[in-house]
Amino acid sequence: MPRQAPRFRPPGWKPKEPWAKPPHQADNRKRGRAGQRDRATVLREEPLCRRCLERGLTAASVEVDHIVPLARGGGDERSNKQGLCKACHDAKSAEERAAGRYGPR
Ligand SMILES: [Zn+2]
Secondary structure, three states, X not given: OOOOOOOOOOOOOOOOOOOXXXXXXXXXXXXXXXXXXXXXXXXXXXXXXHHHHHOOOOOEOOXXXXXXXXXXXXXXXXXXXXEEOHHHHHHHHHHHHHHHHHOOO
């Protein structure tokens, strides 16, 4: 059973930029194996959450965070990544969402 209704396009129709990434992939995030390898490396190098360490706490880092978010032009290289615990990552993401909504980008 088809999951999507067929899209009818006029004869001769072509996508404007067939080489462009689809909008949900329009960032510079590494995907697939390359992305998984990078995540594993960051978590191995930073077993403790950076934000918690700054506050004198000790929590295992379980998530890899982009220090400058990809959506703000941050790169997907090692220097822009840090290991965070789930609570810190959620808090940072919430801050970034709020800043995106109400502040300058
Ligand atoms: Zn933390």
